[in-house]
Amino acid sequence: MTAPRLEAFRLHPHAPELVPSTADRTWMDAFNDRHAYRCLPLTIANAHCWEILAPGGFEISWNGRAAAEDLTVRPMDDWPATLPFEDFARSNFARGIVTLHTGYLFRTPPGWNLLATGPFNEPRLGIWPLSGIMESDWLPYPFTMNWQMLAPGTVRFHKDEAFCAVMPLPKSYLPDWEVAIHDLADDPVLGAEQQTFQASRVQFLARMQSGDQEAIKQAWQRHYFVGRHPDGTKVDEHVNKLRLAEPVDARGTRPLYARSATASPLAAEVLAAEAQAALARAEAQARTEAQVRAEAQGRAGVETAAVTQAARPPGPWRSDSILNDLEQRQTTANAAGRERLRDGRLAATAAPFELTPEVDTEALDFVVVPEFLDAAECRLLADVARSMSDQLHVDDIAESYWRGRIVFFADVLARHPDAAALMRRAQQRITERLQQFYALEAPVYADTVQLVQWREGMYMPPHADRANPDGTRHDMPHRDFGSIVYLNDDYAGGELYFTRLDMVLKPKAGMLVAFTGGWHHEHAVLRVNAGLRLTMPAFYTFDRGRLDTTFYS
8 A cells, every 4th residue: 555645846946955853852952861851742742743944044033013024034144045035035924924935835645734833842932933734635836834923033043943844634634523521530440540650650759859769760750651551551552752754856756646637627738748748759769769770780771670560460369359459559658657757766646556356357458366376386486586696697698787686497497496397387377377368379488487686776667578669679579478476575666567557566475467568568667665576577479489498398
């Protein structure tokens, strides 16, 4: 399930820094032994927001009168020259109120608002933050942060001090709550717990006042801090430390809450123009790259020949096969899907495809089989992929991207015949599934079978298995189908993304996914965020002369 996300759109290149708040406060540091940090509600509240930091120092002066011109705001010497000060601070509302521009337009998930206020538990002498709650799940324009002077004088904000704190809140949740007032006697158990705590507290304070060294050394009882009842019973799901996620740089990718073409006439118009522009860019790039390659190879007919490879004629399958309905040439949907990807990260316009018992896999246009391999079979192949690191080929693989990551079937056969036999049985079952699903009349043959490692940070750009995106001749035009069997799922990221379908498939250990080699099933591997992703990929062809001779020996 996709984690909720707060999306912050920069309104200009010099927007102030956005960071998670921390539990630290200067006034709390000033206490002996940092005594104030023993108050857990304070420290949790301190870390409950993301803060926007002042890009430079500035000072606010007010003479106490009501007119807008009675308040002045000035930059200090360290204000950055790249950000015009008048675009950051001004007096809009009079009566000693200063307006500060955050530099962001925020977007929250549907059903969530955004609270904007000053940093929690960080008082400032002479000025007070004015809080606001915005319907940020649809708001197409930014808000400002306002502070009100409390008395005539001058107040300063220094560079990197927080001037605004933001926190998502459920939308309209308070009207659903009821408030009930009871006497403590109405709940005898709660009353007994409170009395036990009170007695324990009085006793502990008396021990400290009498000079009890153990009590003095202990200093405080820590019941709430560690999450326990006065009788010592532990509390489940107690939180005594909060650390929010650092904002990630997602520039150049589609936002998670981007409006769809059905949201409004304006949205439909914008997205249609964007898709058309993406296709135009792809076509222009294809023409340029094809022309350069044709000139380099000294022949003029490369582009036309290559386009023929991408759009293959009808093949050896029945008239009722779904293959007759799949357009294998590039379309605007392919171009739009590629535009959503930047450095292996996807702008999440698609909801991850989750296999549930209610999903009719036969209604899809590609093969999905959960639990194609059982847990023991996955462990066997995964262990082989990990243990044969000394057999991962380097010198005999031309493309550096694949070096040191692939275990070839021939090496598995030589070292682990039991695993090789399992790979053979699995591929036979996959070819049978392809025959059945796509109503094939001719046999298909495995042309390559491997075990592959995908380490943290790795990804693969969008591609079709038998055609180049620029229309030039592909090295493997005979690859009619491809498949992936996932051997583990104890890693983060690494999802399979179909660009034209705008569909994300979350891998599960043992799952089989198989699809056509043309543009209809153009796909990408998203970035592996953590862990090691292990797979058994293979390709299939109608051309018997292209089969993997080692595999069929």
